[in-house]
Structure formats: C-alpha cells, structure tokens
Amino acid sequence: MPAISLKLNGRSVTAEVEARTLLVELLRERLGLTGTHVGCDTSQCGACTVHVDGRSVKSCTMLAVEADGREVTTIEGLAAADGTLSPVQAAFREHHGLQCGFCTPGMVMSATELVRRNPGAGEREIREWLEGNLCRCTGYHNIVKAVQAAAQTGRG
C-alpha cells in the first residue's frame, strides 16, 4: 500500500492507504477527524470541504495519495489551541449561520478561503463563492451575513 505523509492541521502525519482511499475516508475513518462531513459523496454538496495548500477542495473527490506532501487543514484545525474560534467560526455563531450544523464545517472552510483571499467580499461575491456548498436549513441569509461580518474583520 502506498505510504503518504502530509501536514494535517499543523502536525506531520504519515499513513499507509489504499490507492482508492478518498481524502475524506483518511480523515474520518483512519484519523478520527469526523468534523468533516459527507453529505452526498457525489461532489455536489460541499459538506466535505477541507483546505489543501490553503485552497478549498471536496475531500470526497480527491484521493488521499494526492495529498502526499501537501498541507491539509480541516475544521478541527481552525480554532486556536486554547479553543478561541477563528473569525469565521465566531461570526457563524454570532449571526446564527447554522441550524442543524451538518453543512457548517464545509461552509466555514469554504468561507475561510474567501475571506483570506478577498477580505472585502460583498454579498454577491459571497453568494457566488458558496455555490459549491448546499444548506438544507438556513436559507443561506444568515450564512451570508456571517461571512460578510467575518470579511469585514479582514481575517479568516
């Protein structure tokens, strides 16, 4: 089995995986990081979004072997070591950007890339950016409000 090593939430990790192992399977089933959710497993919903080298990807549509040598960040890696939420996480709580919470890890990861890349993002850019993340509960308005508030802080 191929052996891979990656930097996961700031820590070095090595693992032996089958070639067909998806990145999300490595994270959830092998490494116990169940914050990353699987909503559809068909590349549609974005619940499985994580960052690879700072960019959002659907971890159900990337092979774990392709993460070899890369930096991966999951929802577990956003808050500070003392538990202080990241600006995007804090804004989701403040602005009621979640109801059941199923889509939230993916939404937060996706929004975090946007806020880092484009701190001045307005409503339209936020809605376009979140195209790949589906939510069945909130109707999106409070998610957009939360991301807008985080974007104004200028920090992801």
Add this chain to the structure above:
Amino acid sequence: MQNFGFQKPRDLAAAVAAAKKAPEGKYLGGGQSLLPVMKLGLAAPSELIALSGLAELKGVRVEGKELVIGAGTTHAEVAASAEVKKAIPALADLAGHIGDPQVRNRGTLGGSLAHDDPSADYPAAVLALGATVVTDRRRIAADAFFQGMFQTALAPDEVITAVRFPLPEKAAYAKFPHPASKFALVGVFVARGAGGVRVAVTGAGPSVHRSAPLEKALAARFAPEALAGVAVPAGGLQNDPFGSAEYRAHLVAVMARRAVAACG
C-alpha cells in the same frame, strides 16, 4: 470504488511510458470528472497515472500571437491569471464560471478537454477560438479534436500538454447554466479573428459543434441585430428532462446574441 495501482511520474516521458505499460490504466488530472465516474462504476481503471507532478503541463504565457496554457493549469488559476485576463478576457471569465470554487481549485484544462463532456465549457472556447491542442506527440486542430459525445482524437495513452489559443480581435462566451451543476444547458462562444467569425455551441447537442447559420449571419455583420430572425435548427439537439430540442435551439440564438453584445 474498485482498487487500482497508483503512480505519480515526475516527467512526461515517464508518464507516457507508464500508460503504455498499463493498457487498462488512465491518466488522473484533477479528478473532478474521473473520480465521480469511477464512483459510479462507469470506469474501473487498473492503474491511475497522476499528472499532477509534471512541470511540463504547468504555466501560462503569450508567445507571439498565441496564448499558451499548460494542460495542468486549474480552472481557478486560469480565472485568476493576469496574462489570460489581458490576452483573452472571455477565457478567464469562462473558467471562473465552471462549477464552483472547489471544482475550479482541482479541475484542469487538459482534463476538461480529454473528458469532452457535451455540456462542458472549455470545448466551446477551444473550438470557437480555433485553438490547437498540443500533446506529447503532435498538434491537433480544434476542428479535428472533438469527435462526438465524450469522444476526442486522443489515443488512450496520449497526454494533452498545452493548448495554444490564437489571440482574437473579439471574443465572448454566454452560458445558460444548469442551476445545480453549472454545466451549460446551452453555452455559445463567439470569436472574430484571423480565421474569420467562429461560433461554437456546447450543451445543446450530443457534442460541441460550430453553428453554420450563426457564423454566416455574423460574417456578414458582426452585431447582435444581425442574428434577428436567424433560425437555429432543433434537429439533432438534445431532448431531455432539462429541456426540449426546440427550447435549446431557441436558447442557442439567445446566448449567441448575448455573446456578440458582450463583444462590444
């Protein structure tokens, strides 16, 4: 997904050699089409040969009167490239509206062309701009590259390394996206340049194709009004739950007018 062997060659020659040794193998680009197809069991390659380690497939540059984009360039990189925005803004705009940010961060130009989905965006740009697809062994003109639904001129072990786009005088793309997937229900790319006026239609038919009636009308006069009353035949267009052939034919004309208007 059935298991498979995995290789990540460090150069192009090694990738092609690996593919020649694995007749049931496949190249892996960004995986945004291939992995979904494999999950559905519609493909079960014995071996995946990842192209992500090949420096030969990277880079965007202008060479003389052509914009050259490496086949491994992601949709997000094309959309954000200052060079592409300056040389062919319509192409950066097209790339920025493929799928969603996560898909654009992984999916590549070469993968989109090799997959040749009948509703994909890039094939319309390549065909309308009269681009040349460069592979590890030859150069293929756009008119010869697309050969029908999911069918291209590529040999099974052939790698697309780059695409050379001649710089147009004017070009624009108008897409009516499927609201869920963002794939084109109908997309029309219009270009005017050294090769005259070329109009490529995606989403509407079983494969990307040029539209003779629209090209003829625009060659006479390159303005949206020139398309008033031009009939796009519905014969041969897709008829599916997303839209009838007549609806698609109507949309082709509407998207063509919008694209020409966007050319300014």
